[in-house]
Amino acid sequence: MKIIKLRHPYKQTEIPTEKVVLVLGFFDGVHRGHQKVIETGKKLAEENQLKLAVMTFNQHPSIVFQKLLPENMRYLTSLEQKERHMAELGVDYLYEVEFTSSFASLPPQAFVDQYIVDLHAEYAVSGFDYTYGPKDIADVKHLPEYAKGRFETITVPKEEDEGEKISSTRIRELMAQGNMEEVTNLLGYTYEIEGTVIHGDARGRLLGFPTANIKTKSTVRLPEEGVYVSELKVGDTWYPAMGSIGHNDTFGAGRELTVEVYILDFHRDIYGEQVAVRWNHLLREQVAFDGAEALVKQLKQDEVDTRAYFEKRNA
Template sequence: MKIIKIRHPYNPADIPTEEVVLVLGFFDGVHRGHQKVIKTGKAVAEEKGLKLAVMTFTNHPSIVFHKVGASEMQYLTTLPQKEALMEWLGVDYLYEVEFTSTFAHLSPQTFVDQYIVGLHAQVAVSGFDYTYGPREIADVAHLPEYAKGRFEIVTVEKESDEGAKISSSRIRELLGEGNMEEANHLLGYPYTISGLVIHGEARGRLLGYPTANVNFSRYARLPMEGVYVCQLQVGDTWYEAMGSIGHNDTFGEGRQLTMEINILDFHEEIYGETVNVRWLHLIRNQVKFNSAEELIDRLKQDEEETRAYFA
């Protein structure tokens, strides 16, 4: 897969000249609904003997339109994660467009001329709710008007689960409830957070449960605070683990939020490693214990539940 980064206005010489099927969307999470759209584009591309291209954005449009602050925006997937998922889905070209204020104010006709026709799309594929400007004049119903017969249009209807649309916002709500089974079901893969293993307070080691302290992106959407069954990837190997997201209130109020992973039957030093953490099942909510001994007793129970989950 070739990644092509675009900042408006782009140089046409930077765009591959071959004709493509172009799939449009932001695709945060690349969940099952998004996968349906991309797989539809893949099927059309194979039928027509064309390359499959996807156009997405490096930041969410809500930031430019002041619907949410940049510091408040949280993503289900980082850009590298999104790239890996796109490659997994068989995308040939991934266009990553910087969603700037200048780009945001393109007229619908200019957007179509430069970012669909200009990317040599013979077919444009999108979800039913895709917009490229104000909804009342730039939704999929208006696209034929701007296309002027220069490319085919394929619109993919919503993907539902138990009667409700699969959406990034719905998955965020499930993460906020700690409902990893349902969130992972809608994603189509285990929810994963990446980060660098850094030195912490080493308190877990003193308790008999040494942990990898994972420094996560402030833009990552974390599951609800709690203790979870997890898997942690170091290099190419996935290890069974239990993970904690919380403030360690047992040892004092007002502490920094941390993500700490205890890897079962693992005794290596992994400081400085970039790891991936899959979140599989909520064991319990975070609790402030009365003593370290009380916490250790509960951690033993958490470990038993984790081992039982994998067994």
């Protein structure tokens, strides 16, 4: 897959000359609904012997439209994770357009001319709720008018699960509840984050549960605070683990939020490693214990429950 980063106004020499099926969307999470849209484009491309292209943005449009600080956005997938998902789905060209004020101010016709026609699209594929400007004049129903016969438009209906639309919003709500089984169902894969292992206060080691402290970017969306059945990826290997998101309230109020992972039967030093963490199942919510002894007792039970989870899953 070739990644093409565009900043408005781009140069036509940056665009491959081949005709493509162009799939449009932001695709945060690349969930099952998004996958259906991309798979529709993939099938069209194969049937017509065309390349499959996807166009997305480097940041969420609300940063420009609602004047939000970029570091305050919380994404289900980083741009790097999104790239990997797209490659796995068979995308040939991934256009990453910088969502700037100048790009956002394009009238619908100019957007279609410059970012669909000039990208050599034979077909433009999108979800039913895709917009490229004000909804009343720039939704999928108006797209054929702006196309002017230069490309065909394909609209993919909403993908539902148990009668409800699969959406990034719904997934974020489920994450806020700690319902990771349903998050996994709607994503089509287990939710994971990326970060760097850093030095913590070493309290876990003193308690008999040495943890890897994970430093994440501010833009990473974390599940609800709690203790989870997790997995941690070091290098190319996933290890069963017990993950915690919380403030360590047992040792005082007002502490920073941390992500800590206790890896089962693991005794290596991994400080400085770039790792990934999967969040499989919420064991319990975070609580402040009366002291270290009560906390250790609960952690031992959490480990028993974590091992039981993996034994059942691997049976």
